[in-house]
Amino acid sequence: MPLERYHGVRVTQSADELVVARPKTTSVMGILMPIPSADLPAGMAFNKPIAIRKPADAAGVPDDVMAEIDTALDNGASTIIVVLTNEGTEAAERVTNAVGDAATKTGVHAFKSAAMLGLPRPKLLVLPGFRAASAAPADPVIAEAITVANDIRAQLYVDGPGTTIEAAKQAVTLIGAQRRVSISDGPILKSEDGVVVARPSSTAFAAVQAMLDMNRSPAWAHTNVLLEGVVGVSLPVEYGTEASELNEAGVNTIINRGDGFRTWGPMTAAVGTIWEFVNVVRVTDMVHESIEAAFIEYIGRPMTKDNLDLMSMTGRGLLKQLEVEGVILPGSQFGLSTDNLPETGVQGIVKFAMAFEVPAPIYDLRIQAHRQINVAYTALFNSVTGRFETDAAL
Incomplete structure (x- = not known):
């Protein structure tokens, strides 16, 4: 209540109220693609994030950009933040513009300006056209994007070399044990105007995760989900030994056991650590970010027992x-x-x-089989009618 006197009646709402912590949104994708300056659509600008929620929002973008948006929407993405960079005239210029500048928020750093523009913050980042290297040095665009992913607590989806299992495994060692990086190897094949075209699988994996976030929760990892709009893969991987070898090395892949093409692998590049499963990393990030967003409302309040109790209730409420x-x-x-x-x-x-634990995905499912000789044959013989009682005949 106000301390200063006032001759009259005043009703004021208490400032010492409970803040309800709400889980932060995790399903927004972010796609960065270089395009020629001549192909920049009217009304769009390089390094300025735009939101795509339906194909009409992307009217006028180049075919390669539209193809990635199509893959994302086909596989369940609902909101995509697109950043276009100038491809330039040389390979070095393409890389430099995509790396961008942290101070001016260009290139991959443009993802960090989405919130300031009133757009949703992207949490699933994709760099179509930039593949992980299998020999040093690593791709500088991917290296810079990792720093952005760490800054905004996003997951970065990276395409492997798409050549051999050995090359994919080597790419993980170059990237390092980065828990906010998920690598998928082997491009997907799509039919575009009657022509089969290879496209990055990273977009499909990120879109699947966006769909799971929306329809289930971020506790579900991007594995064992049927892909839409895919007619094949350029690097077939057999379910079993080959797929497991890639997953165990921190590489996600695509399999087909006769029932369609499925994402296979819930891994991050931090394989072998407690952060090797993508859902564990992402839910942890979501909890931390949700707590931060709620507790900012308590900044400036007096440090009293009531307020400290309210803060405890806020944190416990979110976790419950x-x-x-x-x-x-x-x-x-x-x-x-x-x-x-x-x-x-x-x-x-x-x-x-605070202390909490995210459920690990069911990854290695083991079922032990036993033969039931005595039970099975005893049941068989006992089920037959007209049995002869040999003891009674003696």
Whole structure:
């Protein structure tokens, strides 16, 4: 209540209210593509993000850009942030413009300006046309995009070399154990105006993840999902030994067991670590970002017991909601940290702590079979009518 006197009646809404933390959106894709300056559509600009929600929003873009948008929409993406960069006249210029500049937010850094323009922040980034290298040095555009993915807590989808299993595995070693990078190897084949064309599989993987985020939750990883609009793959991989070898090395692939082309692999490039599964990384990022967004509302409030209790309730409320929805496992915790000291409290510093766990995807499903000789044959013999009781005949 106000402390200053006023002759009359005033009703004021309490400022000491609970802030409800809402899970942040995770399903927005981001696609960066270089195009010739002459092909820049009217009304669009290089390095300026635009939102695509339906094919009509992309009217006038070059065919290669439209092909990637088509792949994304076919496989369930709902919102795509597109950034176009100037292809230039030489390969070096194409790379330089795509790398861009962090200060001016050009190239891959343009994804960071989407929110400032009132657009959704992209969380699933794709770089069609830039493949992971299998020999040093690594692609500079991918290297720069990794820093952007880390800044905005996004997942970066990267295409492998698309040549051999060995080359794909070597590409992972060049990129390193990056938990916000998911590599898919082998282009998809699409029919475009009656012609079969190879297109990056990274767009399809990101779109599948966007679809799962929207229809289920980010706890579902981009694996074992039937692809739409795909007529083949340029690098067939057999289910079993070959697919497992790639997945175990941190490479996602596409298989066909006779029922269509399916994404296969929930992996990040951080294979062999606790961050090797893409859903674990993404849900963790989502929780952190959701807590940050909610707790910004508490900045400036007096450090009182009531407000500290409200903050604890906000954190516990979000984690409980995610538990109920199956996004995280039961048993999460959120509360005031025991690290708080008078010396830090007087400086306005308050410390909270939380603990939660994201369910790992079912990856290695093992079923042990046993023979039931005694039970099966005993049941068979007992089921036959007209049995002869040999003991009674003696």
